[in-house]
Structure formats: C-alpha cells, structure tokens
Amino acid sequence: MKFWKKNIFQSLISKKKNFSIQEKAFQKQIEILIGYKPISIEIFHECFTHTSLNSDDKNFERLEFLGDSIISTVVSDFLFHKAPNKDEGYLTQMRSKMVNRSALNLLGKKLNLSTYLNKRKNTNLGKNIEGNLYESLVGAIYVDKGFIFSKKFIERTLINTDDLINLENKITSYKSYILEWAQKNKFNITFETSQEDNAENILIFDSVIKLNDQIISKGRASSKKSAEEIASKRAYYKLNNKINKL
Amino acid sequence: MKFWKKNIFQSLISKKKNFSIQEKAFQKQIEILIGYKPISIEIFHECFTHTSLNSDDKNFERLEFLGDSIISTVVSDFLFHKAPNKDEGYLTQMRSKMVNRSALNLLGKKLNLSTYLNKRKNTNLGKNIEGNLYESLVGAIYVDKGFIFSKKFIERTLINTDDLINLENKITSYKSYILEWAQKNKFNITFETSQEDNAENILIFDSVIKLNDQIISKGRASSKKSAEEIASKRAYYKLNNKINKL
CATH class of the missing domain: 1.10.1520.10 (Ribonuclease III domain)
Known part of the structure; x- marks a missing residue:
C-alpha cells in the first residue's frame, strides 16, 4: 500500500471510530x-x-x-x-x-x-x-x-x-398582582413604558412604575410585556419590604 | 300489615325495581x-x-x-x-x-x-x-x-x-376564503354587520356581504363572527355557481 493511500485509509478508520x-x-x-x-x-x-x-x-x-x-x-x-x-x-x-x-x-x-x-x-x-x-x-x-x-x-x-x-x-403575573394590590389598598399605580432602538437596531422597552407619582421600580427587556413584568417583580419585592418594615 | 303500610312498601320496591x-x-x-x-x-x-x-x-x-x-x-x-x-x-x-x-x-x-x-x-x-x-x-x-x-x-x-x-x-373559515378570493380576483368585498335587540332582549347580529356594492348574501346569528360566517358560506355557494355558469 502506498504511503498516502494508507494514510487516508487510517484517517477514515479513525473518523469512523471517533463517530462510534x-x-x-x-x-x-x-x-x-x-x-x-x-x-x-x-x-x-x-x-x-x-x-x-x-x-x-x-x-x-x-x-x-x-x-x-x-x-x-x-x-x-x-x-x-x-x-x-x-x-x-x-x-x-x-x-x-x-x-x-x-x-x-x-x-x-x-x-x-x-x-x-x-x-x-x-x-x-x-x-x-x-x-x-x-x-x-x-x-x-x-x-x-x-x-x-x-x-x-x-x-x-x-x-x-x-x-x-x-x-x-404562585404568582404568575407580578403586574396583575401589583395592580390588584394597589386597587385594594387605594394606591395609584401607573406603568410608563417606552421603546427605543439600541445600537444594534434592536427594539428595547423601558418600563417605569410609579406609586402615587413616585418612581418605585424600572424594568428593561426586548418586549413590552417582559419589561413591565421585570419592573413589577422589583416593585413587588420593594413593596413587600416596605410592608414588613411598617 | 296495615293496608297503607303495605302500599308504601310496595311502591318503594317498585321504585327500586324501576331504578334498577x-x-x-x-x-x-x-x-x-x-x-x-x-x-x-x-x-x-x-x-x-x-x-x-x-x-x-x-x-x-x-x-x-x-x-x-x-x-x-x-x-x-x-x-x-x-x-x-x-x-x-x-x-x-x-x-x-x-x-x-x-x-x-x-x-x-x-x-x-x-x-x-x-x-x-x-x-x-x-x-x-x-x-x-x-x-x-x-x-x-x-x-x-x-x-x-x-x-x-x-x-x-x-x-x-x-x-x-x-x-x-377543508375550508374552516368561509370569511377568510371569500376575502382571499376577492383579493385574488380584484373584486371589492365589504362586510356590513349590525346588531339589534330582539323581542326577548337577546342581541342578534345581521351581516350583509356586498360584492362591488351589490348585496350577494346575508347572515343572521347571535354573534358577529357567526353571522359573518353564515353570510360568507352563502356567498361562497352563490359565487361558486356563478363561476361554474361562466
């Protein structure tokens, strides 16, 4: 067997072995x-x-x-x-x-x-x-x-x-939870969500939650829903702390 | 056994028999x-x-x-x-x-x-x-x-x-079919759907389909979607006949 033929043959065997x-x-x-x-x-x-x-x-x-x-x-x-x-x-x-x-x-x-x-x-x-x-x-x-x-x-x-x-x-939507909580306790909650193109031309959403006109949390994500959900989860933990401290 | 007691007893048996x-x-x-x-x-x-x-x-x-x-x-x-x-x-x-x-x-x-x-x-x-x-x-x-x-x-x-x-x-939505057909053949199709209360105070929807401003079919049902679907199915058969006759 010529040297180069032998080489290819061995390489094929070794590939098959690797695959196996x-x-x-x-x-x-x-x-x-x-x-x-x-x-x-x-x-x-x-x-x-x-x-x-x-x-x-x-x-x-x-x-x-x-x-x-x-x-x-x-x-x-x-x-x-x-x-x-x-x-x-x-x-x-x-x-x-x-x-x-x-x-x-x-x-x-x-x-x-x-x-x-x-x-x-x-x-x-x-x-x-x-x-x-x-x-x-x-x-x-x-x-x-x-x-x-x-x-x-x-x-x-x-x-x-x-x-x-x-x-x-289990809370599946923090946004619904926060809205419910605010309504029950007669607080005024607002969601302000804006969109912008980032440097790579990808749409980004910024959500700001205000409680009685004071910003309490923010969220940023690639969809409006996600941004609001992130902000709501943060608001939930912030408010929970507040309630516990009272 | 007194007569009335016997009667109730028999009626119970017969009820049980019927049930069985x-x-x-x-x-x-x-x-x-x-x-x-x-x-x-x-x-x-x-x-x-x-x-x-x-x-x-x-x-x-x-x-x-x-x-x-x-x-x-x-x-x-x-x-x-x-x-x-x-x-x-x-x-x-x-x-x-x-x-x-x-x-x-x-x-x-x-x-x-x-x-x-x-x-x-x-x-x-x-x-x-x-x-x-x-x-x-x-x-x-x-x-x-x-x-x-x-x-x-x-x-x-x-x-x-x-x-x-x-x-x-299989056509699952006659409305989509009709709209597609009209677009393809450059016809102008419009749906006009109105609602009214009937004598029993139940909401009824009437849908009228116009082809190039001429009424071609009507549908009536308890929801907007159903009324439009009924009218569309009628339009479909009417148009099918028309096409076959040409």
Whole structure:
C-alpha cells in the first residue's frame, strides 16, 4: 500500500471510530436521561437536531408538537386525581401554572437538554429552547416506548406531588398582582413604558412604575410585556419590604 | 300489615325495581357506545351529569377538561405518523381542522351523546354540549380503562385515516376564503354587520356581504363572527355557481 493511500485509509478508520465513540456516549447519556434503554436511538437524534441543521422534517419541532399534548394529558390526569373536589376552572388554572413556558424552560435547563443539541455553529437558539427540547424529549419517549413511559418520565421530572398549595399561591403575573394590590389598598399605580432602538437596531422597552407619582421600580427587556413584568417583580419585592418594615 | 303500610312498601320496591331497570339499560347503552364492559359505571354517570344537577365536582366538566388533552394527544400521534414528511406548522393546522368545536359537536351528535345526559328540566344546554360530552366521554374511558382504550375509541370515532387530503382542502373559515378570493380576483368585498335587540332582549347580529356594492348574501346569528360566517358560506355557494355558469 502506498504511503498516502494508507494514510487516508487510517484517517477514515479513525473518523469512523471517533463517530462510534461519540455515538456510544450519546446513547449512554440518553439512557441515563430517560431512565431506560431506548428501542430506537434514531428518534432521539431527531429530538436533538436543531432546525438550523435540518429545516425540513427531521428536527425537534415535530416531536415538540407531539410532546406538548402528552404533557398536557399527563398533568391533567395528575390534577384530576389529586384534586377530586375541585372544578374544571381550578384544574385549568393549576395546569397553566404547571405547564407554561417558564416552567418548562426551567425544567429543560435543569436536565441540561441544550447540551445534547446538534446545531449549526453560532445559531441563535431563542429563549425557549430548553422548554421546547423538554417537550420534544417527551414526544420521543412516546414514539419510542409508548404513553406509559412518557407519563413516567413526566411524573419523575415535572410533577411534584406535594406542590398544589405552593402552586395555588404562585404568582404568575407580578403586574396583575401589583395592580390588584394597589386597587385594594387605594394606591395609584401607573406603568410608563417606552421603546427605543439600541445600537444594534434592536427594539428595547423601558418600563417605569410609579406609586402615587413616585418612581418605585424600572424594568428593561426586548418586549413590552417582559419589561413591565421585570419592573413589577422589583416593585413587588420593594413593596413587600416596605410592608414588613411598617 | 296495615293496608297503607303495605302500599308504601310496595311502591318503594317498585321504585327500586324501576331504578334498577333504568340503571341496567344505561349500563348496556354505555357498553355499546364505548365498545367494552366498563370497570366502574360511576365515572360514566359523572360523564353524563349536567352542571344544572350538580354544579360542584361531579358533573361532566372535569372529565371534559381531561378528555380535551387526550384527544389532542391521539390526533397529534396520528398526524405525526401519517404525515412523516410534513413540518410542525402543517401538523398544527391539520390538528385544528380535526379537533375544533364544530367537528366535535358533529361527532357528539352522531353518537347521540346528549340523549344520555342527566339534567334539570328546561335547562339551556348551550350549542357546544355535544362536543363537550364527546370530550367528557373520552376522559371517562381514560379514567376507567387507561390511555390505550381512550385512544382506540378516538381512532374508531374521530379519525378517518383516509381524509388528510380532504382535510387539507377543508375550508374552516368561509370569511377568510371569500376575502382571499376577492383579493385574488380584484373584486371589492365589504362586510356590513349590525346588531339589534330582539323581542326577548337577546342581541342578534345581521351581516350583509356586498360584492362591488351589490348585496350577494346575508347572515343572521347571535354573534358577529357567526353571522359573518353564515353570510360568507352563502356567498361562497352563490359565487361558486356563478363561476361554474361562466
């Protein structure tokens, strides 16, 4: 064998070996993550393929579509049995507290889901990628092994069986809370939110909350809603301190 | 035994006998409807108890909340496998065509679900009762016998495996269709919708569609959206005839 031919041949072997080592590591990680040995690893590759690499049919988005409904079913089932004397309005409210973007993002982050993601370099993943991957993973488990396994995974990772009372008290919108509080205590609260283009031509929103004409907090974000929510959360803690000091 | 005592006693027996005959008939009907002998009939009583009889926790609404998510899961599963090369946007669109109020109402009507309903006399059931009962029934099957049985029921009653192409062509909003058609063909379409109180003090909406200032159809309903949709559907058939005649 000529020297250069041998070299290419060895490099191919070594590439294949590297791939196989990587693939084995991926399979092992997935097994630990989902708690069983997958029947087909293919669906988990799809689950962790970003649209930047495959914009058609084999990326995480189809599985995310599927996982979203499964999570809703499992959480509804949990609430239906956990709160047998509560009406449909209560169940709906609790479900949206358990399954919202920020809850799922937190969960995806806890499970380090974005570290498994296969994507094009320098891709902006968006702020909801962790939650989307959680939904996608639930979808993949369902396709691989059926409803019962996806249910077990959700129960193990998302559902904290003791937390209904905590959930009831959970504030999902600080803005609504602040407005309610002000109305109840006859304070005058105003939100002043303005927008500006920053140096990179990205729209930025500034929100200022005034209590009886005095500024009590500010928030800044890329959407009006977020800016007001940030300012409201700050106002909430500031007011809480005030109330405690009185 | 004194005569009047005997009489009451007999009447009680006969009442119990009647109840037991009714109950057996109900159980038989449910068995035919769901395709298996229920483990617990109790949940099917809950499923067909209207809020007018039991406004707290034992009416169909909690099961409806549960069934809604299950239907979404099963239809998502069906679409995920039936359309392996379509993206998440397509799947979402198809799902909302398969699972919307009017589709579920039609289905509930076909299964005669409101005839099983236990309600207070002269109760206004609302226009979505049939679809709500379909969701509730799916929830009851899930609670009674698990996911696989509720999936089978949905597949048997809701999913027509051949109808993806029909669905793609299905018009879900005649108003959007008419507006699109007019724009494409450079016609001037206007909607004029007015409201009035009728003799019973109920708000009624009248919608008039004009094509190049000529009235082509009218619609009347209890909401603006419905009135415009009715008028649009009539316009659609009128225009279709016109086009065919040309």
